[in-house]
Amino acid sequence: MTEKLLHEHTEQTQAKVVVVTSGKGGVGKTTTSAAFASALAVRGYKTVVIDFDVGLRNLDLIMGCERRVVYDLLNVIHGEGSLNQALIKDKRVGNLYILPASQTRDNDALSIEGVGEVIAALRKNFEYIICDSPAGIEKGAMTAMYFADEALVVTNPEISSVRDSDRIIGMLASKTRRAEQNLPPVKEHLIITRYDPLRVTKGDMLSAGDVNEILAIPFLGVVPESKSVLAASNSGIPVTLADEGDAHEAYFDIVDRFLGEDKPFRFMDVPRKGIFSRLFGGR
Amino acid sequence: MSFFDLFRFKRKSSASIAKERLQIIVSHERRRPSTPDFLPQLQQDILGVVRKYIPINENQIKLSVDRKGDSEVLELNISLSSDS
Numbered sequence: 001m002t003e004k005l006l007h008e009h010t011e012q013t014q015a016k017v018v019v020v021t022s023g024k025g026g027v028g029k030t031t032t033s034a035a036f037a038s039a040l041a042v043r044g045y046k047t048v049v050i051d052f053d054v055g056l057r058n059l060d061l062i063m064g065c066e067r068r069v070v071y072d073l074l075n076v077i078h079g080e081g082s083l084n085q086a087l088i089k090d091k092r093v094g095n096l097y098i099l100p101a102s103q104t105r106d107n108d109a110l111s112i113e114g115v116g117e118v119i120a121a122l123r124k125n126f127e128y129i130i131c132d133s134p135a136g137i138e139k140g141a142m143t144a145m146y147f148a149d150e151a152l153v154v155t156n157p158e159i160s161s162v163r164d165s166d167r168i169i170g171m172l173a174s175k176t177r178r179a180e181q182n183l184p185p186v187k188e189h190l191i192i193t194r195y196d197p198l199r200v201t202k203g204d205m206l207s208a209g210d211v212n213e214i215l216a217i218p219f220l221g222v223v224p225e226s227k228s229v230l231a232a233s234n235s236g237i238p239v240t241l242a243d244e245g246d247a248h249e250a251y252f253d254i255v256d257r258f259l260g261e262d263k264p265f266r267f268m269d270v271p272r273k274g275i276f277s278r279l280f281g282g283r
Numbered sequence: 284m285s286f287f288d289l290f291r292f293k294r295k296s297s298a299s300i301a302k303e304r305l306q307i308i309v310s311h312e313r314r315r316p317s318t319p320d321f322l323p324q325l326q327q328d329i330l331g332v333v334r335k336y337i338p339i340n341e342n343q344i345k346l347s348v349d350r351k352g353d354s355e356v357l358e359l360n361i362s363l364s365s366d367s
Contacts, residue, residue: 159301166309203296210302214309 015123018130019148019186021172023164025135027156028193031229032251033132034062034238036152039255041096042240045127048087050118051101052144053134054110060100063090064236074102077114083121092241097126107140119147137171146177150187153217156194157206165190165215188217191254195222197270208268220257223250224267314350322346333361 020033030053037049050073051059060066065088071081076099083099090096099118102109122129133144145151151172155165172186173179179186192208199205212219223229228245232238240251246267253263326346333339345360 159305162305163308163312166312170313200298203298206298206301206305210298214302214305 015126016128016149017119017147018128018150019133019145020152020154021133021145021168022154023168024161027154027161029154030058030062030132032154032191033130035240035251036255037130038093038096038238039240039252040128041093046095047128048097048099048122048126049130049132050099051132052140054101054140055106057101057103059132061236062233063098063238065098069100072100072102074105074109076118107138110139110143112143112146115143142175145172148176148186152189152191154191154193155211157192157211162211162214169217189220190215190217191220193223194225196225197268201270221250221254221265222267223247
């Protein structure tokens with residue numbers, strides 16, 4: 001009873017806004033947004049995923065709903081369509097909705113006030129609001145992170161990506177609503193994508209430990225480099241809704257850890273070889 | 284590590300070079316936002332005070348913040364040489 005009362009008094013609802021961000025482009029933000037949102041919906045949470053990349057929308061393609069887009073985020077902000085008209089319900093999982101970005105304008109058309117109203121409305125109906133940020137540190141990226149309660153920082157084990165992530169972590173701590181209103185800070189999580197344990201063993205790639213040591217935010221896990229990611233995007237199926245595979249399992253582990261489950265880390269080491277190949281360093 | 288790795292010429296891996304470079308650049312960039320933005324104003328104020336007693340121009344006064352170990356050092360340099 002007291003617990004129920006407590007919930008009613010924290011925020012309006014328990015909805016959580018999660019931004020998926022990275023600074024650098026091409027590291028897997030949209031793949032992660034789609035996979036993460038779908039897995040949350042599979043786990044039973046009512047989830048919406050919003051594309052903030054105005055002018056270069058792609059989430060609709062990755063989610064496989066590009067032909068169902070009629071109204072978009074900017075139409076809603078400008079009152080040209082209602083939120084319900086713009087939300088696309090996923091045909092595979094109940095609980096999952098997509099709010100596409102506009103393709104005909106650019107990121108400057110996003111206003112913090114307008115986005116704030118949309119997010120406030122979504123908070124009443126959803127448990128998780130996933131914001132797929134565009135690359136860069138321009139208006140689109142800043143708007144995507146502004147209302148975040150938590151952040152998934154997506155990084156590749158590669159120097160420019162790690163450096164950009166560090167910049168973004170600094171902005172999460174200073175340029176968000178939580179920072180400006182002196183609320184508890186945005187809760188950050190690190191996801192390392194395109195991880196190749198074999199190259200790490202050979203010393204050709206930064207290890208998850210190295211990246212963790214430099215960025216120093218809580219670690220949700222690695223997603224191994226996997227052919228199934230391209231295959232899934234080719235067919236418009238989020239990795240977590242596609243057939244099993246390393247990346248599929250890695251994303252479910254990540255979602256379960258995000259939800260508080262204590263799962264051992266996987267996909268960090270090269271699969272064990274037999275005694276023969278170990279003796280002779282088989283490659 | 285395999286048996287033959289023991290005999291391989293030990294060279295610094297590119298990953299460890301990457302890590303070192305990142306540690307340096309990231310710690311440098313994290314420090315930057317803490318550089319006070321009142322420096323130009325402080326410089327103008329000091330210039331005003333010094334000018335009450337000695338005629339100098341803006342180029343003769345230099346102000347900077349440096350980090351030495353754990354402490355920050357505010358360095359003020361006023362050169363009184365002839366005109367520059």
